[in-house]
Amino acid sequence: DIVMTQTPLSLSVTPGQPASISCRSGQSLLHSGGKTHLYWYLQKPGQPPQLLIYEVANRFSGVPDRFSGSGSGTDFTLKISRVEAEDVGVYYCMQSVQLPFTFGGGTKVEIK
Amino acid sequence: QVQLVQSGAEVKKPGASVKVSCKASGYIFTNYAMHWVRQAPGQGLEWMGWINTANGNTKYSQNFQDRVTLTRDTSATTAYMEVSSLRSEDTAVYYCATYITSPGDYWGQGTLVTVSS
Numbered sequence: 072d073i074v075m076t077q078t079p080l081s082l083s084v085t086p087g088q089p090a091s092i093s094c095r096s097g098q099s100l101l102h103s104g105g106k107t108h109l110y111w112y113l114q115k116p117g118q119p120p121q122l123l124i125y126e127v128a129n130r131f132s133g134v135p136d137r138f139s140g141s142g143s144g145t146d147f148t149l150k151i152s153r154v155e156a157e158d159v160g161v162y163y164c165m166q167s168v169q170l171p172f173t174f175g176g177g178t179k180v181e182i183k
Numbered sequence: 184q185v186q187l188v189q190s191g192a193e194v195k196k197p198g199a200s201v202k203v204s205c206k207a208s209g210y211i212f213t214n215y216a217m218h219w220v221r222q223a224p225g226q227g228l229e230w231m232g233w234i235n236t237a238n239g240n241t242k243y244s245q246n247f248q249d250r251v252t253l254t255r256d257t258s259a260t261t262a263y264m265e266v267s268s269l270r271s272e273d274t275a276v277y278y279c280a281t282y283i284t285s286p287g288d289y290w291g292q293g294t295l296v297t298v299s300s
Contacts, residue, residue: 110285110286110287112228112287114228119278119280119290119291119292119293120220120228120278120280120287120290121290122285122287122288125284125285125288126285131285131288161227163227163228165228165230165286165287167286170242170244171230171232171244171245171246172218172230172286173230174227174228174229174230175227176227177227177228
């Protein structure tokens with residue numbers, strides 16, 4: 072199984088300030104078809120996860136442009152340019168290049 | 184709009200089985216796979232498996248291969264996830280999620296299954 076490692080475990084951010092979350096995979100997530108199968112989700116308190124970013128850097132429908140994803144191969148980053156109160160929750164990365172799909176352990180984002 | 188509506192919370196005794204449903208609407212059910220994800224209390228997300236809703240083929244994570252069965256009813260546009268021989272460690276919220284353009288692009292609200300004697 073591909074191990075997904077997220078850092079940090081938690082983050083406390085002042086509203087309006089940026090935040091960054093790292094995700095590292097145990098092997099390359101580049102598929103033979105040319106796409107990189109790395110996704111980011113946000114799970115707000117008491118809610119199911121919601122897709123934020125697909126294939127490393129593409130915002131899902133309705134996701135604000137303050138969220139951006141980058142990276143390649145085995146190293147990926149989710150950035151929030153200016154954190155807002157509604158961004159609190161746990162962020163997960165996930166890979167789908169190989170079964171079983173695997174998630175990172177999560178990064179909890181709180182507001183200061 | 185895509186909607187996934189799951190069945191309600193369940194309380195089961197150890198050794199029993201539970202079957203969770205996921206009613207899909209707003210898209211062509213048989214065109215896209217349905218995935219299932221487990222989240223134990225206070226823990227992270229764990230992918231369980233997926234079902235090809237067109238032909239019923241399934242793929243399971245090794246962690247769930249022995250006791251989990253995924254099925255679907257195409258006429259009811261509903262996917263099902265059954266766990267047998269329940270143990271206390273199976274206490275969790277179980278989610279269904281579509282893979283229309285990306286894995287987990289839409290999620291059900293979750294179903295809490297509590298295993299307790």
